[in-house]
Amino acid sequence: MGILHVELRHLRYFLVVAEERHITRAAARLGLQQPPLSQQIHALENELGTKLFTRLPRGVELTPAGEGFLEEARAVLSGVERATVRARAAAMGQRGRISIGLTTSASLHRGVTRTLRAYADSHAAVSLDLHANSAAGLTEALLRGGVQVAVIRAAVARPADLIFKELARENMLMALPAGHHLVSRTASGANAPIPLRALAVERLILVRRHAAPGMYSNVVDACHKAGFEPLIIAEVEQMLTSINLVAAGVGISLVPASIREIQLEGIVYCPVLNAPSLVAPLTLVYRRGEARPFVTDFIELSRKLAKDEHSD
Numbered sequence: 001m002g003i004l005h006v007e008l009r010h011l012r013y014f015l016v017v018a019e020e021r022h023i024t025r026a027a028a029r030l031g032l033q034q035p036p037l038s039q040q041i042h043a044l045e046n047e048l049g050t051k052l053f054t055r056l057p058r059g060v061e062l063t064p065a066g067e068g069f070l071e072e073a074r075a076v077l078s079g080v081e082r083a084t085v086r087a088r089a090a091a092m093g094q095r096g097r098i099s100i101g102l103t104t105s106a107s108l109h110r111g112v113t114r115t116l117r118a119y120a121d122s123h124a125a126v127s128l129d130l131h132a133n134s135a136a137g138l139t140e141a142l143l144r145g146g147v148q149v150a151v152i153r154a155a156v157a158r159p160a161d162l163i164f165k166e167l168a169r170e171n172m173l174m175a176l177p178a179g180h181h182l183v184s185r186t187a188s189g190a191n192a193p194i195p196l197r198a199l200a201v202e203r204l205i206l207v208r209r210h211a212a213p214g215m216y217s218n219v220v221d222a223c224h225k226a227g228f229e230p231l232i233i234a235e236v237e238q239m240l241t242s243i244n245l246v247a248a249g250v251g252i253s254l255v256p257a258s259i260r261e262i263q264l265e266g267i268v269y270c271p272v273l274n275a276p277s278l279v280a281p282l283t284l285v286y287r288r289g290e291a292r293p294f295v296t297d298f299i300e301l302s303r304k305l306a307k308d309e310h311s312d
Contacts, residue, residue: 010044011073022059099129101138101150104239108258149286154214167306168282170257173269177249193273200228203251205242208235222278256280
């Protein structure tokens with residue numbers, strides 16, 4: 001006598017009865033007749049040496065022992081399900097390790113987080129090795145095999161050995177210190193848009209040209225179109241550093257809209273007015289000829305979710 005003699009089907013039967021609080025409804029859900037289900041529950045109780053349910057005129061309720069057993073039964077069944085997924089994935093050749101490179105702002109994009117979650121759910125046997133770096137750093141890492149796929153913003157360069165696929169585009173925002181004179185509110189209480197021209201006499205903080213030349217050039221070109229030469233007082237390696245400097249009151253930065261997920265004290269995000277060219281792409285990068293199934297699955301999932309999101 002003991003828990004080692006309890007079968008998985010007994011746990012599943014118990015769980016359904018506990019959820020339905022009714023033997024007949026549970027039997028219907030399981031595709032069984034009521035008497036055999038009752039017999040199985042009795043057998044489980046006999047094996048455990050304790051009552052799991054109290055019989056009521058119109059159903060059943062868990063005893064204290066049943067409440068305690070419910071949590072453990074769920075944990076066991078959940079573990080079995082995970083093990084099954086891993087075994088099936090391994091049988092399909094999906095076991096492995098995928099190295100994914102992400103820039104700071106790309107990692108905050110809703111499409112990227114959805115892709116990572118969906119990939120992890122469908123590839124339980126593949127471990128995720130995430131690397132944070134600049135677009136330039138990730139491009140170099142792809143070429144030397146340090147990462148297998150990357151999501152960046154604008155392409156730094158386009159080596160022939162790599163494939164670049166644009167997944168999405170999003171507007172850029174101004175990141176300003178809270179209390180800055182350019183910050184105002186609309187009637188609805190939202191942060192009012194600020195004309196790009198208003199930055200002509202302001203100090204700008206940008207991600208360094210060599211780290212993200214595409215984004216850097218996009219900002220500088222937009223400023224030139226607005227009729228002024230930007231006053232760049234700081235260049236940084238990572239966008240997160242620029243956000244920290246803005247929060248400290250050092251200057252203003254222009255960032256992809258996804259960055260507003262970083263809600264630091266002392267920083268405000270505002271839309272940019274009259275700058276239609278000021279957009280931030282989201283780009284998937286991988287090696288030409290990539291054929292490993294767990295990598296190509298990530299590539300296809302990224303493109304599919306990006307397409308679905310664009311069509312919403």
